[in-house]
Amino acid sequence: xxxxxxxxxxxxxxxxxxxxxxxxxxxxxxxxxxxxxxxxxxxxxxxxxxxxxxxxxxxxxxxxxxxxxxxxxxxxxxxxxxxxxxxxxxxxxxxxxxxxxxxxxxxxxxxxxxxxxxxxxxxxxxxxxxxxxxxxxxxxxxxxxxxxxxxxxxxxxxxxxxxxxxxxxxxxxxxxxxxxxxxxxxxxxxxxxxxxxxxxxxxxxxxxxxxxxxxxxxxxxxxxxxxxxxxxxxxxxxxxxxxxxxxxxxxxxxxxxxxxxxxxxxxxxxxxxxxx
Amino acid sequence: xxxxxxxxxxxxxxxxxxxxxxxxxxxxxxxxxxxxxxxxxxxxxxxxxxxxxxxxxxxxxxxxxxxxxxxxxxxxxxxxxxxxxxxxxxxxxxxxxxxxxxxxxxxxxxxxxxxxxxxxxxxxxxxxxxxxxxxxxxxxxxxxxxxxxxxxxxxxxxxxxxxxxxxxxxxxxxxxxxxxxxxxxxxxxxxxxxxxxxxxxxxxxxxxxxxxxxxxxxxxxxxxxxxxxxxxxxxxxxxxxxxxxxxxxxxxxxxxxxx
Numbered sequence: 001x002x003x004x005x006x007x008x009x010x011x012x013x014x015x016x017x018x019x020x021x022x023x024x025x026x027x028x029x030x031x032x033x034x035x036x037x038x039x040x041x042x043x044x045x046x047x048x049x050x051x052x053x054x055x056x057x058x059x060x061x062x063x064x065x066x067x068x069x070x071x072x073x074x075x076x077x078x079x080x081x082x083x084x085x086x087x088x089x090x091x092x093x094x095x096x097x098x099x100x101x102x103x104x105x106x107x108x109x110x111x112x113x114x115x116x117x118x119x120x121x122x123x124x125x126x127x128x129x130x131x132x133x134x135x136x137x138x139x140x141x142x143x144x145x146x147x148x149x150x151x152x153x154x155x156x157x158x159x160x161x162x163x164x165x166x167x168x169x170x171x172x173x174x175x176x177x178x179x180x181x182x183x184x185x186x187x188x189x190x191x192x193x194x195x196x197x198x199x200x201x202x203x204x205x206x207x208x209x210x211x212x213x214x215x216x217x218x219x220x221x222x223x224x225x226x227x228x229x230x231x232x233x234x235x236x237x238x239x240x241x242x243x244x245x246x247x248x249x250x251x252x253x254x255x256x257x258x259x260x261x262x263x264x265x266x267x268x269x270x271x272x273x274x275x276x
Numbered sequence: 277x278x279x280x281x282x283x284x285x286x287x288x289x290x291x292x293x294x295x296x297x298x299x300x301x302x303x304x305x306x307x308x309x310x311x312x313x314x315x316x317x318x319x320x321x322x323x324x325x326x327x328x329x330x331x332x333x334x335x336x337x338x339x340x341x342x343x344x345x346x347x348x349x350x351x352x353x354x355x356x357x358x359x360x361x362x363x364x365x366x367x368x369x370x371x372x373x374x375x376x377x378x379x380x381x382x383x384x385x386x387x388x389x390x391x392x393x394x395x396x397x398x399x400x401x402x403x404x405x406x407x408x409x410x411x412x413x414x415x416x417x418x419x420x421x422x423x424x425x426x427x428x429x430x431x432x433x434x435x436x437x438x439x440x441x442x443x444x445x446x447x448x449x450x451x452x453x454x455x456x457x458x459x460x461x462x463x464x465x466x467x468x469x470x471x472x473x474x475x476x477x478x479x480x481x482x483x484x485x486x487x488x489x490x491x492x493x494x495x496x497x498x499x500x501x502x503x504x505x506x507x508x509x510x511x512x513x514x515x516x517x518x519x520x521x522x523x524x525x526x527x528x529x530x531x532x533x534x535x
Contacts, residue, residue, distance in 0.1 A: 165362035170332060171430075172365075175377035175437055176353035181387040185376070189367045266367050266417040 047236035055236040071225070072244070079222040080248070082138060083210055086145025087199065090206075093146065094153035095188075095195060101154070102161020102191075103183045112158075119151035124212055131217060141213040148209040149202040153195075160194040161187045193267040196260040200253055207249060281344060283308040283440065283473055284329065289338035290508065291324050298324050300508035302338070304492070308440075311467055311474045313488030315481055320494040320509040322477045326445055329475060330355055343440065353381065356434030357443040360450055363430035364418045370429055371414045374401040377437045401436060408432045408462060424455035428462065435466065444476040448483065460487060491515040 009017055033046040047055070059072040067074065097115070100107040127144055134140040164187065172186045214223030222245055229237045260267070282305035289302040299321045306312055314322050327333040328340060331351045340347040342354075357363075364373050378397040379389050389397050405411050408428040418426055427447055434442060444463070448456045464487055467474055478484050484491050493513035500506055 167359045167362035168365060170330065170351055171357060171359070171363055171433075172376075172380075173351035174330070174353060174355055174357050174434065174439070176380040177376075177387075178380075178384055181380055181384065185379075185387040186365060264367075266419060 044233045044235055047239070051236045052240050055234070056240040059237060059240075067220070074220055075222045075225050075241075076244075076248075078218075078220040079210060079214065082141050082214075082221070083145065083206060085138075085142045086210070087149075087202075087206060089142060089146040090148075090150040090153055090202070091195065091199065093150045094157055094198070095191065097154045098157025098161060099183055099188055099191065101158035102164075103179070103187050108158070108162070115151055115154055118147075119155060123148035123209055127213065127216065136217040141210065141218070144209045144213045145206050149206050152205075153198045153202055156198045156201075157191055157194060161191060164190060193260055193264045196256050196263075200256050203249060203252055203256075207245065211245075282306055283310075283343055285341045286328075287339045287341075289328070289335045289340060291321070291328070291333065292336040292508070296505040297508035299328075299335075300510055302510050304511060304514075306473070306475070308473050309471055311472075311487055311489045312476065313484035313491045314475065314477045314494060315479070315484045315491060316494035316509065320496065322494050323445065325494065326443055326475065326477050329441060330357055330443055353377070353437050354440045355443060356437055356439030356441070357445065358427065358430040358434055358447045360446045364426055364433060366418050369415050369417055370410055370421070371398070371401055371405065373418070373429055373433050374404050374436050377433060381437075401432075404432045404436045407435075407466070422455075424451050424459060427451065427459060431463070431466065435470065435472075438470075440473060442472050442474045444474065444478075446478055447476070449479060456483070463487060485517065489517055491517065 029046070030049065033043075033048050036043045036046050037048060056072075060070065062071075063069065064071045064074075097111065101111055101115075102108075123144060126147060127140070130140040130143050130147075134143055168186060169182060172182045177185065210221075211223030211226070214221040215227040218224040222241060226238050226241050284304075284306040286302045286304040289299060290297065291299040302325070314325060316322050324333065328335060328347075329342075331348055334349040342348075351357075365376065368376060375389075375397055378400060379387055382393060382397070383389055388394075402411070402414075405414060408431055410425060410428050410432060413421060413425060413429075418429065421429065430447070447463075448459050451459060460483065463474075466472065467487075474487075476484075476487065491513070492511045493515075494509045495512045496507050496509045497512055498507045
């Protein structure tokens with residue numbers, strides 16, 4: 001008899017198996033919403049799919065008379081701009097520091113402990129400091145994202161470089177490379193696939209920091225909107241917004257995966273070192 | 277074997293880690309164009325010996341002279357190396373791997389060459405690839421190559437720098453027997469044609485005698501059963517294989533730096 005651990009669904013079977021829980025969730029929600037609306041037609045807690053569709057349509061097409069913008073578009077642009085700036089800042093920091101720490105033992109000795117200490121500080125706890133120091137504008141929100149993910153990314157990249165086979169560094173030296181050339185021609189290119197990887201892992205926390213910063217002090221943004229309409233119990237707006245944020249997160253992840261595959265053909269499936 | 281001053285000379289060299297003695301009283305003279313095979317049991321300091329020549333480690337006591345001067349305590353382009361694994365850069369193509377050494381020498385800031393300089397370097401690298409039989413794999417990445425092809429690439433990469441000494445650290449240990457025989461022919465041929473000085477560490481005694489002009493066996497001469505770490509190893513046997521001395525400058529010597 002075939003053991004349970006050896007039963008593998010085929011491609012179509014896998015898609016169907018994966019769709020079942022999602023369909024069940026949607027069905028459960030639809031039934032629950034219908035039941036609540038049968039009791040109370042004005043129920044706001046579980047809006048029907050049609051109500052959510054109508055609300056989303058309103059947010060995505062009508063110009064808000066107060067701000068003069070299409071709300072969903074303005075929120076998305078504002079949030080993605082903050083996100084992009086925060087990720088860019090974190091990436092540049094992590095790339096520079098990670099390279100430095102990974103290649104130079106002296107830099108590791110000097111900066112390693114500081115970065116470890118910074119990494120254990122809960123970023124949200126620093127948010128008030130950021131608001132005081134940088135004001136309530138964009139800078140504080142971008143800084144929160146960067147401070148939230150850069151230490152982890154730095155440590156991850158430094159560990160990756162330090163873990164490259166020592167033979168490669170010796171070989172580069174026997175080929176006449178100085179420290180700088182070892183850094184930019186041996187270590188840096190081999191950091192890039194790992195950078196994409198660590199950026200993917202950091203996207204989740206980055207969204208948390210973005211939404212937290214927007215919820216506390218902002219006048220536009222996806223996180224701001226969710227927390228604003230919560231006062232009116234507007235679940236018909238909150239749920240589509242959550243779905244939209246999730247979709248954006250999935251798209252960003254897919255994009256990063258595509259960059260990794262297209263940009264680094266040498267990496268393949270081989271992990272560290274690769275050459276075997 | 278020759279009257280010329282030795283290329284490499286070890287005088288009473290000791291290597292100790294704390295109170296553990298790895299190598300003791302190593303006295304050796306290695307002339308240019310020799311092919312030295314180093315054999316011995318695991319833990320007999322073969323790799324330490326290689327790292328000393330590579331400049332990755334310095335002796336605790338004693339002196340090593342290289343080409344008449346004290347051995348610099350850092351790896352440099354005058355000593356090439358091929359390891360058993362991880363010798364080539366996975367992120368560079370085959371030609372890129374060979375080009376790397378030429379780029380390092382000529383472009384210490386950018387690490388890359390352009391224009392006529394690049395064309396000249398490409399030509400040199402291509403000739404080196406021909407010599408090791410890798411022309412067809414020119415634009416592939418190391419991960420796409422077999423183990424034997426990767427070692428051929430590692431040889432080409434090291435030889436393009438015309439090192440005074442080529443160090444081989446169990447270079448064929450991970451290869452199939454058939455491939456290994458091909459690699460022996462290749463290395464033997466390169467040694468003869470390029471007038472190389474080679475030091476090869478190996479576990480394979482047959483390989484050591486087949487390729488070498490001289491076989492060094494490293495082992496501990498003394499043994500203290502209560503403190504085995506207190507005595508280090510040295511070259512206990514030093515077997516010159518006279519029938520195979522390097523022919524003086526036979527064939528085309530394309531190594532311009534060698535005297």
